[in-house]
Amino acid sequence: MDSYPAPALAMVEKMHAAAAADPARAIAFQGAPGANSHRAVNEWDPAALPLPCYSFAEAIEAVEDGRAGCAMIPIDNSQAGRVADIHFLLPESSLSIVGEHFLSIHHALMAIGDSGPFKGAFSHPHALSQSRHYLRTRNIVPLAHADTAGAAAHVAELGDPEFAAIAPKLAADLYGLKIVDERVEDAEDNTTRFVVLAKQPLETASLRGQETMTTFVFEVKNSPASLYKAMGGFATNGVNMTKLESYQKGASFAITMFYADIIGSPDDPAVGRALEELAFHCNRVRMFGTYPLARQRG
DSSP states (O other): OTTSOHHHHHHHHHHHHHHHHOGGGEEEEESSTTSHHHHHHHHHOTTSEEEEESSHHHHHHHHHTTSOSEEEEEEEETTTEEOSOHHHHTTTSSOEEEEEEEEEOOOEEEESSSOOOOSEEEEOHHHHHHTHHHHHHTTOEEEEOSOHHHHHHHHHHHOOTTEEEEEOHHHHHHHTOEEEEEOOSSOTTOEEEEEEEESSOOOGGGGTTSOEEEEEEEEEOSSTTHHHHHHHHHHHTTOOEEEEEEEEOSSSSOOEEEEEEEESOTTSHHHHHHHHHHHHTEEEEEEEEEEEOOSOOO
16 A cells, blocks of 8 residues: 555555455455546445555455455556456456446546646556547646556645646545546547456356356467367357457467457357367367346447
């Protein structure tokens, strides 16, 4: 907790104390109070106890050691791409995906005064990327910070009217900053996808009758056309794959792993056949969970 700016620290300590008294209701998130992940927790479960953590790894550890019932991790943004490296974080953990949530992202420019000009604006690199045209046209230098709300707390701590923060409006309320400008994101449909992580996966039988998403990683055999063959089962069985990302495992660059999202449950006959064919062409397949589909794809 020592890494948080002073204006955030008292709130962090209070939220940790509340979560410790009722860990089953706690939802861990990365960032300072007022971050978009904090907003996501409030939207996902208004009765939850938000538990701020300084890093994604710490949020996952909070669930693993019982300090929180689950964690909410942002994994994709419609403008800036990948947020958290979930394909690295999940395999190193014992957690499963039990839900997804889409959060509309609206940034505000905030400072200790209500006008500029500003030398620079602090925020998370993704928020800066999502507001780059706004900043460029106003000659405001983007300054990276660990998270959006932490940037707001940092500006409050600095007390310098020449520096601003880009963060959710909630952060201005929490840290006593003034909103200089609203909706400074460059795209109106700016959206981040979050996944909810818990110790136990959902039972697929409990999801019957619902539209579902299944997430997994796999390593294809090191042979010609192995990926093409592994993907064939999804095409022939009519299974919609909504995400496929490759990443290297280890320094040899000889092992390529793939992270995938598909529509459906392993209990569905078509999905079951596709996964069986996938496994035949792979060295390993690891399932991360089947969970309700929060938004239609396509």
